[in-house]
Amino acid sequence: MADPILSIRDVSVTFDVRPQGAWPWTPSLKLHAVSKLSVDLMPGETLGLVGESGSGKSTLARAVIGTIPQSGGQILYEGRDLAQMTPQETRRHRRDVQMVFQDPLAALNPRMTVGDIIAEPLITHEPRTPRQEVKSRVAEIMDKVGLLPNLINRYPHEFSGGQCQRIGIARALILKPKLLVCDEPVSALDVSVQAQVVNLLRELQAEMGLSMIFIAHDLSVVKHISDRIMVMYLGCPMEVGPARAVTATPRHPYTQALIASVPIPDPVREAARYRPVLEGDLPSPLSPPSGCVFRTRCPKAQPSCAQARPAMEAADPDRLVACPFQEVEEVLAEA
Amino acid sequence: MKLAQPDAKMLQEVGDLAEVRGRSLWADARARFFRNKAALAGLAVLIGVCLFAAFGGLIAQYERDFVDFSLMGANAYQGSPSIATGHYFGVDIDGRDLYARTVQGTRISLLVGIVGALVAVVVGTLYGATAGYIGGRVDNIMMRTVDVLMSIPFMFVLILMLVIFGRSILMLFIGIGLISWLDMARIARGQTLTLKNKEFVEAAVATGVTPLTIILRHVVPNLLGIVIVYATLLVPQMIIFESFISYLGLGVQEPNTSLGALMSLGTKQMNNGTLWMLFYPLFFFLITLFAFFFVGDGLRDALDPKDR
Numbered sequence: 001m002a003d004p005i006l007s008i009r010d011v012s013v014t015f016d017v018r019p020q021g022a023w024p025w026t027p028s029l030k031l032h033a034v035s036k037l038s039v040d041l042m043p044g045e046t047l048g049l050v051g052e053s054g055s056g057k058s059t060l061a062r063a064v065i066g067t068i069p070q071s072g073g074q075i076l077y078e079g080r081d082l083a084q085m086t087p088q089e090t091r092r093h094r095r096d097v098q099m100v101f102q103d104p105l106a107a108l109n110p111r112m113t114v115g116d117i118i119a120e121p122l123i124t125h126e127p128r129t130p131r132q133e134v135k136s137r138v139a140e141i142m143d144k145v146g147l148l149p150n151l152i153n154r155y156p157h158e159f160s161g162g163q164c165q166r167i168g169i170a171r172a173l174i175l176k177p178k179l180l181v182c183d184e185p186v187s188a189l190d191v192s193v194q195a196q197v198v199n200l201l202r203e204l205q206a207e208m209g210l211s212m213i214f215i216a217h218d219l220s221v222v223k224h225i226s227d228r229i230m231v232m233y234l235g236c237p238m239e240v241g242p243a244r245a246v247t248a249t250p251r252h253p254y255t256q257a258l259i260a261s262v263p264i265p266d267p268v269r270e271a272a273r274y275r276p277v278l279e280g281d282l283p284s285p286l287s288p289p290s291g292c293v294f295r296t297r298c299p300k301a302q303p304s305c306a307q308a309r310p311a312m313e314a315a316d317p318d319r320l321v322a323c324p325f326q327e328v329e330e331v332l333a334e335a
Numbered sequence: 336m337k338l339a340q341p342d343a344k345m346l347q348e349v350g351d352l353a354e355v356r357g358r359s360l361w362a363d364a365r366a367r368f369f370r371n372k373a374a375l376a377g378l379a380v381l382i383g384v385c386l387f388a389a390f391g392g393l394i395a396q397y398e399r400d401f402v403d404f405s406l407m408g409a410n411a412y413q414g415s416p417s418i419a420t421g422h423y424f425g426v427d428i429d430g431r432d433l434y435a436r437t438v439q440g441t442r443i444s445l446l447v448g449i450v451g452a453l454v455a456v457v458v459g460t461l462y463g464a465t466a467g468y469i470g471g472r473v474d475n476i477m478m479r480t481v482d483v484l485m486s487i488p489f490m491f492v493l494i495l496m497l498v499i500f501g502r503s504i505l506m507l508f509i510g511i512g513l514i515s516w517l518d519m520a521r522i523a524r525g526q527t528l529t530l531k532n533k534e535f536v537e538a539a540v541a542t543g544v545t546p547l548t549i550i551l552r553h554v555v556p557n558l559l560g561i562v563i564v565y566a567t568l569l570v571p572q573m574i575i576f577e578s579f580i581s582y583l584g585l586g587v588q589e590p591n592t593s594l595g596a597l598m599s600l601g602t603k604q605m606n607n608g609t610l611w612m613l614f615y616p617l618f619f620f621l622i623t624l625f626a627f628f629f630v631g632d633g634l635r636d637a638l639d640p641k642d643r
Contacts, residue, residue: 094543097541106533106535108535109557111359113357121542124542157360
């Protein structure tokens with residue numbers, strides 16, 4: 001098997017939060033956005049990240065592209081630790097790893113034309129490219145993402161949400177990156193446009209041999225595009241495995257609850273199925289529960305869950321679950 | 336119906352090749368500005384005042400520093416405004432042509448206002464954007480410096496400077512340049528703080544664009560709307576400031592003059608019945624200020640459509 005393009009090892013990301021009205025010398029509170037998370041990404045593979053709001057998906061993505069420093073563990077890109085890269089290696093990492101953002105319009109500078117926006121990574125990394133070539137490459141990539149190249153002089157506010165997201169994808173792909181991080185790229189779009197954008201991403205991935213990290217809180221979208229899925233809760237991995245297996249036979253109680261929350265478009269089956277609904281809210285990441293972070297809302301919680309954080313156990317080959325009481329809920333398998 | 340051959344060809348070109356020119360936000364704002372009648376009137380008056388300041392001297396019949404000794408002290412009954420004598424705006428108490436002096440006074444006052452606004456736009460915007468974008472300790476130090484400078488009573492310092500280093504236009508420009516950018520720096524910093532968390536800035540960071548380029552390419556163009564509005568409102572403020580200094584007799588020195596200095600002379604002679612000495616400079620002072628305010632309001636409405 002090939003070496004992973006991206007290897008995340010025990011990565012933690014914490015933010016300092018100043019308590020309200022604190023003295024300057026009181027220590028900051030630590031917000032644990034991601035804690036001790038490990039996962040590998042193979043070249044050409046798509047990893048789906050799923051979880052509620054506040055589960056650390058976007059933070060992990062920003063740590064991978066290098067805009068937020070990790071506070072523990074290692075992020076290895078092609079075997080090199082992000083935190084110890086030389087300036088040249090950082091430049092190459094910035095070039096090879098690109099990101100597609102959640103809010104399509106906010107991710108585009110309103111004062112720049114679409115052509116300038118798409119060309120920006122190109123003129124940043126290859127400043128000596130002749131103007132004519134920049135223009136032809138912009139036109140080429142616009143064509144590839146399904147935009148008419150004659151719209152090159154338009155401004156972002158003249159486009160629809162789906163078109164804006166295509167512009168964002170074109171900007172991310174113009175340098176032919178190796179890894180594309182998509183942070184909820186479709187959650188701000190209409191359902192019909194969502195499908196177009198997801199299919200576009202799949203086609204481009206197959207064509208360019210991209211690796212992809214795809215974040216969404218919508219399981220059905222993630223299932224459609226991912227090879228593997230990682231379910232996150234409060235910064236911790238709950239379950240990792242092949243997309244089909246995780247959605248068909250979820251083993252972790254949290255994954256089961258997530259899948260149960262996806263409605264089935266059939267009223268009879270929808271009414272008949274067993275739905276464990278999660279009570280309460282996500283606990284505060286400032287003081288996460290001891291042991292298993294999910295135990296406060298888990299239907300199967302035992303006293304022993306508070307003792308130590310459960311290790312990721314291999315359930316099947318390629319499948320890791322962080323719960324000692326895992327079992328397959330057959331009722332849920334239909335979803 | 337079948338299209339004629341050239342028509343079909345043209346359609347093909349329009350559909351495939353011709354690049355569509357987009358409407359930028361600037362173009363939108365320009366259209367909104369030109370629909371605003373009050374702002375347009377203000378702009379017209381402003382252009383008129385600028386033309387008067389620039390070319391008004393060409394039709395003056397006398398040099399601004401030419402003293403007509405026969406009229407000195409006798410201007411109340413021999414030096415009233417008249418086309419026939421060539422003293423369009425009359426003569427002042429020292430027998431100098433008021434028209435030529437008003438032209439020069441307007442020129443100096445406009446210059447002071449525009450220099451002050453330019454310093455504010457260039458220095459204040461870059462300073463504020465840098466402080467806001469870098470953030471943290473650098474931001475703290477830079478903005479506390481601004482706070483310290485703001486807490487100094489500048490009128491007092493400027494008067495001391497003019498007394499110590501001699502009264503000159505250059506000193507006046509330096510003094511006005513020193514204070515004008517402080518407010519602008521605060522405004523630019525506040526706006527930058529909201530801008531730097533926008534996703535397009537994050538996208539630029541993730542691509543590896545350098546901080547300086549991000550400030551110049553992504554932050555400043557998005558600040559410019561507010562900066563322009565504030566600058567047009569700053570110009571009259573600077574003109575008033577300069578007039579006040581000159582009114583005190585500390586600003587522009589003879590034989591040069593400014594609207595404030597002319598008004599100062601005019602008020603001193605009010606009892607002599609030479610009201611034109613006050614009226615003409617005051618007229619140009621007022622219409623300039625009103626025009627700037629109207630243009631500023633129009634620009635604010637045009638650049639910030641959400642606030643209407």
